[in-house]
Amino acid sequence: MRRLGVRRLAYVPAPLEKESLLSWLDQVAAEFGVSRPRAAEMVGLWGRDRSTLHVLGLRLPARVLERVTATTGLTATRLELMTLWRYRRSAFMLKTSGRREVFTASGEWVHAQTSLVCPECLASNGGRWLLPWKLGFSYACVEHGCYLLAGCGCPRGRTARAPWPRFHSTRSVGQCAVSCPDCGRWLGEMEAPRACSDEVLRVQRIIDHLLDAPGDEEELKQIFRDLRWLAAMALSRADDAVELLDGTDPQIIDQLSRHANLPRKERGLLAADNDILLRAAGLVVAARVVFADSLLVGGAWFVEGVGAWDELVFPFGREGTGVGRWVSDLVLLAGKVGGRNDLFKLAGRYRVPPSRRLRPPAEPGSEAI
Incomplete structure (x- = not known):
């Protein structure tokens, strides 16, 4: 099989401060009008080795980090700050699974595949999902003075803790959970309880x-x-x-x-x-x-x-x-x-x-x- 070289993209959207890796990836998909798997291939997150995307959200292996840096022009430090590896000095520890460089977060108080949400943040930042929302130590947004939400409130009762669109979908970031593809409710319009203390x-x-x-x-x-x-x-x-x-x-x-x-x-x-x-x-x-x-x-x-x-x-x-x-x-x-x-x-x-x-x-x- 002929090995393809890494091609530098002319443009990628800049990640926001404390934005999560998968949120940034969905922003890339929205900018180019492609699905998330295609966006993962474009930026170098996926090559011949295709790790589950939520696992890449824990920490980027060295080979993937090098590939994404070459493809997007983002520095390795900037990319690592979009993964839970950012909190390795405080609230997060990673374990290596087997001989391969595959990381797990078993036993840690994090939601690797899911996320809480502040609707007012989504409404003000264009639908970007922040990394701290994936931690068990997060329960409120101090900027907007409200509690975070764990549910989208759609009729099927699914939660916003799995907010990312299905792999074949090109929906905007911030719509309902992957288990509710027919629900198009925009989470930025929801009202979160105010913190009264x-x-x-x-x-x-x-x-x-x-x-x-x-x-x-x-x-x-x-x-x-x-x-x-x-x-x-x-x-x-x-x-x-x-x-x-x-x-x-x-x-x-x-x-x-x-x-x-x-x-x-x-x-x-x-x-x-x-x-x-x-x-x-x-x-x-x-x-x-x-x-x-x-x-x-x-x-x-x-x-x-x-x-x-x-x-x-x-x-x-x-x-x-x-x-x-x-x-x-x-x-x-x-x-x-x-x-x-x-x-x-x-x-x-x-x-x-x-x-x-x-x-x-x-x-x-x-x-x-």
Whole structure:
């Protein structure tokens, strides 16, 4: 078989900041009026080796990266920033499957094949889908002050978490999920619930900042591991965790209260995949512990004139605001779950200074933590 050389395209649309690889690919398809598979061939994502496109969205193998760079003129760095590999220093780890350079994201809190959506972002940016929407740590758009959506609301009840058109389709980016080819509803016209709490948006803003933040890689990874672990614990023990949301958005309080009525085996992070208000509830509870005394975030109030950090500092983490109670309550919650070793390590990382700590009362027949 004759091997074809790589041909440089005269023009490709420039990717937006934080745009995902598949969104950019669909923009290429729309610009040239071709299907997505044809666009993948044109830009070099597909050659003789045809990896599943959502796998390429995790990280581009070296051979594919070289080919796309030669074809499009985009730098390797720019291309990698459109894949989940962008978050390798914070919230994302990749594993290699077998001997080939094939990556998997098993066990990670990401949606490799799917995505949440902010309708107002879609309406304002021409239908581009952003990479952070694929992370389990995203639940709100801080720019528009609304929660992200997990559903398109079409009559067949399919969700927007698989927003990409079918391979043979040339539909515009942003239309309904691949499982609903007959639904043409434009997601940019949908109305997302407004976030009614500054703290809810502040938590998302801090998470967004830390995803790309410079600093100690292991510390950043530990923060996101703890956020995920505590969010899962809060949802599992929803009946006890509801009171830890005092003063936040009534919408997420009500959602967590309803979640508390479910059987214990039906609670947890899996329930938060499609329920964004529930995801927000779990992460806000987790953030009240993780960021309360964090040197990266919560501790900034100790410093005079911290500049840009001023907007990110939590309203708690100061004496008299009850952060000690939250830490103690969550430590007790975790004790009820099973008192695992990682619980005590976590408690040691986030336990507040003794002068501001409220020790939990000792229960009959047990020792105080």
